[in-house]
Amino acid sequence: MKLSGAEIFIECLKAENVDTIFGYPGGAVLFLYDELYKAEARGDIRHILARHEQGAVHGAEGYAKSTDKPGVAIVTSGPGATNAVTGIADAYMDSVPLVVITGQVPLGLIGKDSFQEIDIVGITRPCVKHNFLVTSIEDIAPTMKKAFHIAMSGRPGPVLVDIPKDLTNPDVDKIEFNYPKELKMRSYQPTIKGNKKQIRTALKMIAEAKKPILYAGGGVVSAKAHKELTEFGQAFNFPVTNTLMGLGTYPSNDKQYIGMLGMHGTFEANRTMHHADLIICIGARFDDRVTGDLNKFSPNAKVIHIDIDPASISKNINAHNPIVGDVKEVLNSLFDIMKEEKIKPNKSAFDAWWKEIKEWQSVNCLAYDQDDKIIKAQYVVEKLWEVTNGDSYVASDVGQHQMFAAQYYKFNKPNRWINSGGLGTMGFGLPAAMGVQLAHPEEVVSVVTGDGSIQMCIQELGTCKQYDLPLNIINLNNGYLGMVRQWQEFFYEERYAMTYNQSLPDFVKLAEAYGHVGARIEKPADVEGALREAIKDTKRLHFLDFVVEEQGNVYPMIPAGYGHNEMYLNKQDAIDDMNGKK
Amino acid sequence: MFKTQKEEKQIRSRHILSLLMENETGALSRVSGLFSQRGYNIESLTVAPTDDPTLSRMTLVTKGNDASVEQIVKQLNKLIDIVKVMELSDYSHIEREIMFVKVAATNMESCASIKRMADIFRANVIDVKNKMYTIEITGRPDKLDGFLETMEEHKIIEVVRSGAMGITRGSNALKV
Known part of the structure; x- marks a missing residue:
């Protein structure tokens, strides 16, 4: 049976098991909405009507971040698309798998400054993992397949698909629907398995370390590797810190957890980072809000950096041992190697280090006084x-x-x-x-x-x-x-x-x-x-x-340009610093 | 004099990168956009389809220290449309650029001098009209710079350079 572009679009969503789609209708997506209306009536897909396109995209982000599914949003051309940009950029920075469909003016009107026309593919190029302008009805299904594949695999991210209105019009054209089962892209093959030699080296570096820190970020959430992370941390008795994006990947009620690090991280996490001799970075990217001044950052540490995105490694902080791969895969092969080589971590190896850390913890940097008058x-x-x-x-x-x-x-x-x-x-x-x-x-x-x-x-x-x-x-x-x-x-x-x-x-x-x-x-x-x-x-x-x-x-706070050993713990520290007393 | 590590980091040398990419609309702007977004510099860029019409080959010359060029290569590889990236400067390679120069000769003597210089640089005069000499020259970019310098004593009307392109010597190849 031949289907219209709009019907094909719905079939693609069904093939990807999309049950919820966030959006806001408009002229260029009318045919798509007409089919969404029918799909909702059939109980296939639920459409959530936001009140602003930015809300629709953030809604899709929340959906994706709290599940293991991609978020899907649909908006119209022109202002609908530009309103979505903030959400798309947000998803890009935080590696959220999204597929955003924008309507576009009909092919023949592109480039003519038509009503509600904007080059959204051009506008979003710097803030998407990839984007597409579909130029024929035959391309709709393969493009949607690629979009979901790219958004979900490797380091996840937002993918935008711009569909001109006439391609979705049943009166213009209908074709047979074929959803590609498999997809192989010669230009896109993320590295999943970590290099075993590098992993062995990592184990050697750990064995030689006296002051290690395990520093885990949002990549652990994306890879669903929280169990592996916890097992790894506990096996070696590492102090563990999370980035803002990684909170929850290591249980914060565990005794080895030393809190979030960075600009408003805990005193103990930042001190531990500063004095460490080995940083094991897993799925994090040494963001400037984490490192403070790069020249003052953890001066004596060697760095093992495990990440699926090679471009995140040695971007801000040089990695002595880069391991590219899915962090779950890498940790599992590390466990395999430990079994093969019968490596039994010495749990008391870092006792002296923990003694230092306990002292920093005793500062109790998050303490505050709540009186009975003004709510803190x-x-x-x-x-x-x-x-x-x-x-x-x-x-x-x-x-x-x-x-x-x-x-x-x-x-x-x-x-x-x-x-x-x-x-x-x-x-x-x-x-x-x-x-x-x-x-x-x-x-x-x-x-x-x-x-x-x-x-x-x-x-x-x-x-x-x-x-x-x-x-x-x-x-x-x-x-x-x-x-x-x-x-x-x-x-x-x-x-x-x-x-x-x-x-x-x-x-x-x-x-x-x-x-x-x-x-x-x-x-x-x-x-x-x-x-x-x-x-x-x-x-x-x-x-x-x-x-x-x-x-x-x-508080605590590391002012911009300061190192991890130069925190404000309270207002007095800030005043002293401003008066040059520090 | 030895250089400190910090100084070493600041040495910006010329790097020549070869790219194979999907011959898709927008692929070129993804590459050029990447350079402006991330503050990398492009000295020259040249691109055309290959014998396989689905692939384009780009040669890109940039300046930077080793760490920044490593980051450029990683960021290029991250672009979905890029199939392969090779840093030609890492291999024994051949590099050429083509240039057209239009020079105005003021008198008979300068006509002869232009012709003589062209011969010395193995350039070809491909058009002469109304004392306007159009010269074609191929070579490494520094040779082209040298030729332009000698032409400065005449009146240079127009210069068109293709940007460098390169290929490895021997059996190394940038292929899918």
Whole structure:
């Protein structure tokens, strides 16, 4: 039977087992939406209507980040496509597998500055893993096959498929549908298995090390290698630190876990990194927020770097032993070699090292005082962790609240922590949480956000109502763009340029206007009760507007250009530093 | 004088890269875009389809220290349309560039001088009209630079250079 381009598109989604697609309709995708309408009626595919294309793409990201499936989004040409760019760039920076379909004006109108025409393939080229402009109906199925394959394999990432409207029109052309079963691309063959010789060398380096650190990132989440990572860490008694993207890949309640590292990482994680003689980096990329000043970074360490992306190795920090491959495969072959060669790690080999680390831990860098008057943001996150038994999905936006969530919500499982790390996209949290809740309807999903970030995609409260998503929105409202204000306090002599959030809406009324439950919490004593009430309600969205300390800061902090041994632990450190006393 | 490691890092030498890529629309802009996005420099770039019409061959000359060129090669390999990348400078190789120069001769003596220089550099005069000499010359880029220098005493009207292209000697080959 011959099918139209739009019908072929639906068949491709079915062949890829896509059950949920996020989007927003428009002129160039009308034929695709016409078929989506029928597919939804048949019960094949569920379409989630966001309120803005950025929300649709973040929703797809949340869906992908919390499952092992790709996120799929569909938007129209022109402004629909440009609105999607922030989400696509976000997915690119955080290696989220996405397939984004954009409508394009009909082939004959391309290049004529037609209505709602934009060269989205050109615009997104620097922020996609790959993209395609489909130019014939015959190409739709093979291109979709390639798009899903590229998005999901190797280092995952977003793939954009731009489909001109006329290719989807049943009156223009119909062809037989054939979905390619296998795909072999001569120009794309990611390395999966690690080089055994390099892995043997790694074991030798470990045997010689006295002060190792295991540093694991988002690549462990992508590879679903958290079990292997934990086994590896525990077998050798390594101190383990996670990056922002890797939180949950190593259980944070394990005694070997020393917290997140980097700009707002723990004192002990950064000191351990600084004084290490061996860094075993797994699925992380020595991002500048992790390393601080590269010239001061861990001066005495040798580096073993395991990553599926060769370009991530020796990009910022030179790797003495690069191992390219899927981190799960690499760890498993490392275990095999250990068995073959009967390598039994000496569990007490690093006792002296642990003694040093314990001293850094005793600084207790995340301690804070909660009085009975003004709510501390840290306290809210810590209570959320308690109330949800540490097992909520937590989506966050970007800023101080994000760092507080990363520091005080102790994750024990991967895929639970959904945040925008690389691009740092304010407005990510709420729509991403929708995607998470849609993928996990029975689970508790919380959004930790702030008064600045939440307003950047607030329109998605409408989507949450339409699909009955019982999110818990934890708005840490300090009336400021807190992270920027913190920098202004430290480095711009307290000139708070445009960081005071004037004319904030009444969030309670706003939530109610959208049909949700809103509450404003002003006293520390009311925090826990409000959280419990929201979590208990599995039917409705609760918007909890916590009035928190206005000018609270995130500590510890490594200021830009500083090393891991030059942290601020509190305001006094910052003042001393500014006065040149350090 | 010995160089410190830091100075060593800053030595930027010329590297010549050969690429095989899918002959698809947009493949060229992916490569050129990569260079501008990541702040790499392109000295010259030349590209055309090969005997296999589905493949294009590109020769790209860049300047950088070894670490940055290693990163460039990795980033190029990461592009989905790139099939193979080879750093020609790592192999014994042949490198050529073609150039057209249009020179205006002012008098009889300069006509003779232009012809003489062309002979010395094994260049060909391919067109003469109204005392305008168009010369074709092939060679390594530095030879072309040298020829241009000698032409400076005349009036250079126009210069067209192809950019370098290269191939390895012997049995090494950049093939699918």
